[in-house]
Amino acid sequence: MPDLDKKSLTEADIRSKFITPALVGLNGEKWNLMTQIREEAFFTKGRVIVRGKTVKRGEAKKADYILSYKPNLPLAVVEAKDNNHSVGAGMQQALEYAEILDVPFAYSSNGDAFLEHDRTVTSGRVTREIPLDQFPTAEELWARYRQAKGFSAKQEAVATQDYYDDGSRKIPRYYQHIAINRTVDAIARGENRILLVMATGTGKTYTAFQIIWRLWKSGAKKRILFLVDRNILADQTKTNDFKPFGQAMTKITNRTVDKAFEIYLCLYQAVTGTEEERNIYKQFSPDFFDLIVVDECHRGSADNDAAWRQVLEYFSSATQIGLTATPKETKTVSNIEYFGEPIYTYSLRQGISDGFLAPYKVVRLGLDKDLDGWRPEAGQTDKYGQIIEDREYNSKDYDRNLVLEKRTTLVAAKVTEFLKATNRFAKTIIFCENIDHAERMRQAMVNANPDLAAANAKYVMRITGDNDEGKAQLDNFIDPESTYPVIACTSRLMSTGVDAQTCHLIVLDRSIASMTEFKQIIGRGTRINEDYGKLYFTIMDFRQVTALFADPDFDGEPMQIYSPGPGETPVPPDEDPEDGLEEPPGGVVKEPPGGFGDPEPGPVRTKYYVNNVEVRVATERVQYLDANGKLITESLKDYSRKTVRSAYASLEDFLTVWRDAERKQAILEELAAKGVFLDELAEQVGRDYDAFDLVCHVAFEAPPLTRKERAEKVKKRNVFGKYGGQARAVLDALLQKYADSGLKSVESLEILKVDPLTAYGTPMEIVALFGGKPSYVAAVRELETALYQVA
Numbered sequence: 001m002p003d004l005d006k007k008s009l010t011e012a013d014i015r016s017k018f019i020t021p022a023l024v025g026l027n028g029e030k031w032n033l034m035t036q037i038r039e040e041a042f043f044t045k046g047r048v049i050v051r052g053k054t055v056k057r058g059e060a061k062k063a064d065y066i067l068s069y070k071p072n073l074p075l076a077v078v079e080a081k082d083n084n085h086s087v088g089a090g091m092q093q094a095l096e097y098a099e100i101l102d103v104p105f106a107y108s109s110n111g112d113a114f115l116e117h118d119r120t121v122t123s124g125r126v127t128r129e130i131p132l133d134q135f136p137t138a139e140e141l142w143a144r145y146r147q148a149k150g151f152s153a154k155q156e157a158v159a160t161q162d163y164y165d166d167g168s169r170k171i172p173r174y175y176q177h178i179a180i181n182r183t184v185d186a187i188a189r190g191e192n193r194i195l196l197v198m199a200t201g202t203g204k205t206y207t208a209f210q211i212i213w214r215l216w217k218s219g220a221k222k223r224i225l226f227l228v229d230r231n232i233l234a235d236q237t238k239t240n241d242f243k244p245f246g247q248a249m250t251k252i253t254n255r256t257v258d259k260a261f262e263i264y265l266c267l268y269q270a271v272t273g274t275e276e277e278r279n280i281y282k283q284f285s286p287d288f289f290d291l292i293v294v295d296e297c298h299r300g301s302a303d304n305d306a307a308w309r310q311v312l313e314y315f316s317s318a319t320q321i322g323l324t325a326t327p328k329e330t331k332t333v334s335n336i337e338y339f340g341e342p343i344y345t346y347s348l349r350q351g352i353s354d355g356f357l358a359p360y361k362v363v364r365l366g367l368d369k370d371l372d373g374w375r376p377e378a379g380q381t382d383k384y385g386q387i388i389e390d391r392e393y394n395s396k397d398y399d400r401n402l403v404l405e406k407r408t409t410l411v412a413a414k415v416t417e418f419l420k421a422t423n424r425f426a427k428t429i430i431f432c433e434n435i436d437h438a439e440r441m442r443q444a445m446v447n448a449n450p451d452l453a454a455a456n457a458k459y460v461m462r463i464t465g466d467n468d469e470g471k472a473q474l475d476n477f478i479d480p481e482s483t484y485p486v487i488a489c490t491s492r493l494m495s496t497g498v499d500a501q502t503c504h505l506i507v508l509d510r511s512i513a514s515m516t517e518f519k520q521i522i523g524r525g526t527r528i529n530e531d532y533g534k535l536y537f538t539i540m541d542f543r544q545v546t547a548l549f550a551d552p553d554f555d556g557e558p559m560q561i562y563s564p565g566p567g568e569t570p571v572p573p574d575e576d577p578e579d580g581l582e583e584p585p586g587g588v589v590k591e592p593p594g595g596f597g598d599p600e601p602g603p604v605r606t607k608y609y610v611n612n613v614e615v616r617v618a619t620e621r622v623q624y625l626d627a628n629g630k631l632i633t634e635s636l637k638d639y640s641r642k643t644v645r646s647a648y649a650s651l652e653d654f655l656t657v658w659r660d661a662e663r664k665q666a667i668l669e670e671l672a673a674k675g676v677f678l679d680e681l682a683e684q685v686g687r688d689y690d691a692f693d694l695v696c697h698v699a700f701e702a703p704p705l706t707r708k709e710r711a712e713k714v715k716k717r718n719v720f721g722k723y724g725g726q727a728r729a730v731l732d733a734l735l736q737k738y739a740d741s742g743l744k745s746v747e748s749l750e751i752l753k754v755d756p757l758t759a760y761g762t763p764m765e766i767v768a769l770f771g772g773k774p775s776y777v778a779a780v781r782e783l784e785t786a787l788y789q790v791a
Contacts, residue, residue, distance in 0.1 A: 030136075031138050046060035064079050077098050104119045120147075159181075163214065175346040179211075187220065197344070225289045228267060251265045281311055292318045363539070369613070409448075427486060427503045428488070441489040463489070478500050480502045637685075651696060651700040707742060
């Protein structure tokens with residue numbers, strides 16, 4: 001058999017014929033193809049990009065190979081190139097992926113040899129070239145990794161303990177792998193205080209479960225306490241993520257302390273508070289637990305006297321892990337001071353970039369009485385006859401000290417207008433200043449939606465801590481399969497711990513200055529549920545709270561901010577205003593020491609209810625996030641122009657690539673992955689233009705031709721004269737299809753199954769008219785060349 005010409009092989013051929021055999025070994029002695037090698041392994045989902053009414057995913061990250069010592073313990077990435085590249089041509093990519101995936105070894109190969117980059121530097125050499133037949137075995141790489149970590153045999157047994165596997169083939173996401181493996185490794189080496197920072201919606205509880213499972217199964221930790229701050233969280237945890245612990249697990253209640261279990265779930269308020277309650281956890285000896293995990297360790301405040309602090313200090317000999325979405329760091333409050341710097345951080349920004357979390361649009365509405373303030377006339381009374389204190393009132397006062405009833409009505413009207421223009425059954429949370437405000441907002445939303453509220457009393461509900469009927473409906477609000485309640489009016493109850501996967505709209509009608517609280521509230525909408533079409537959400541901001549987006553501590557900008565003017569729809573337009581944006585007056589409000597909450601106790605202010613003061617919308621505005629998470633403040637056309645020009649320096653560059661492309665559609669798909677959505681551009685520039693003309697016109701100001709004009713020019717030149725009668729008729733029909741619906745249809749063989757082409761026979765018979773598939777494909781390429789020749 002003659003030698004293969006490596007230079008003629010595709011990258012896929014190089015992988016299957018040279019790289020995979022080298023990894024597996026001559027007799028399968030190196031890496032197990034079934035359990036240790038994942039080829040073409042996707043590890044992100046691809047950022048969700050929204051333009052107007054179009055929602056697409058950007059390109060997901062994919063490693064050519066991920067090599068694991070055992071399931072869920074990845075050791076190396078390998079990037080392959082075809083043989084026209086050098087051995088190390090894929091190393092930059094391999095190193096980027098190795099860093100993201102937190103793996104110690106990176107390799108590049110073109111089928112001739114491997115280039116190795118050892119991030120552990122145990123061999124003394126960072127990079128070296130290895131012959132194809134000398135790729136290290138799984139045991140060799142693990143030995144080098146183990147040496148770098150300094151594991152003893154006992155520590156290694158903990159670090160290599162299996163993950164829980166229920167047989168469903170569920171693989172933790174890459175960032176969960178990192179959080180779990182780093183934590184288990186650190187505890188195996190003897191570290192006792194660990195902080196994990198993971199954005200809301202990224203699976204903190206599942207991550208905690210796998211950490212606990214591996215430490216428990218390895219025998220490293222025998223009795224474990226998992227502290228949560230909401231009863232619903234303890235119950236959800238017990239029945240969902242922690243279910244595999246079965247009979248070894250119990251939930252501590254106020255009345256029962258049974259020391260026969262190994263895994264304990266507990267509401268930390270249940271073991272702190274009154275002297276009697278505090279005695280509950282003191283019924284355990286201080287060394288009873290050897291692992292404690294605190295969920296949401298920023299809550300209950302991270303003060304020195306916080307509830308979880310008291311418990312942790314009592315069990316100070318235990319290894320302790322803090323989980324939070326929002327590490328708290330102010331002059332007087334710090335969970336970092338207690339736990340140390342985070343061992344791993346997975347931010348909201350990264351979650352959105354990877355496509356695991358939903359991006360969002362922001363609709364900013366500035367109300368005139370909020371922006372300008374309001375002062376009563378001399379001797380003016382409220383609707384109950386109370387004389388209103390003469391001073392300037394602003395948005396910090398409204399719904400706390402002073403109620404402008406028409407303001408509440410206007411907010412409800414704007415929210416309803418948005419829902420009517422989008423989806424009236426989209427799950428919506430309205431955050432209000434307090435319980436009284438939440439009740440008044442409920443009434444205003446009922447009055448704004450009389451038809452749906454009359455059809456079902458649960459269409460709008462107040463869900464607050466004091467209301468048993470509302471709290472009883474919280475599970476139904478969260479359940480994607482439950483239609484009602486649709487709109488939840490709340491104050492603080494739903495700001496954390498509510499896993500609302502299908503929440504499409506968050507309304508902010510409450511002053512928030514705390515970055516911690518702001519991130520928590522944003523987190524109510526960041527979960528994606530593709531089965532129910534939830535890929536992004538919208539924030540309606542009536543209190544200028546989204547000024548916090550400009551704070552350097554915020555780690556996930558919005559993809560769009562829209563501020564409608566008076567009388568304009570609250571639904572963001574498909575295109576931004578052309579002019580730049582300004583931050584609202586006052587800029588960013590920083591979190592005060594001790595965090596932000598209700599006013600300090602003091603003299604009780606009189607609350608005024610004013611029903612005769614008009615309120616109107618004064619300002620509104622929009623921004624997008626681009627494919628890289630940067631704020632776009634220009635129109636869709638401007639963004640598309642910049643994006644195309646960043647890929648193609650000139651019109652000639654674009655035309656060259658277009659002419660040479662076997663599939664023109666592939667170029668358009670690549671641009672779409674960068675956020676250039678041609679359907680949305682067509683809405684603005686013209687539906688009759690070809691995608692090619694849209695790109696050339698918008699990016700390079702070339703005069704566009706309609707599809708019909710291009711097709712007519714081809715017909716006049718008699719391009720298909722050399723073909724037989726029926727073959728020529730097929731090409732004429734394809735030309736007409738192009739004129740009607742564009743290039744995508746012409747490039748697909750599926751078009752041959754559609755009228756009028758079916759009149760010429762089956763797809764196989766039509767292809768036979770040209771002498772076979774290669775000749776048919778060549779004829780289509782010739783048709784495309786003729787279409788774009790004028791360019």
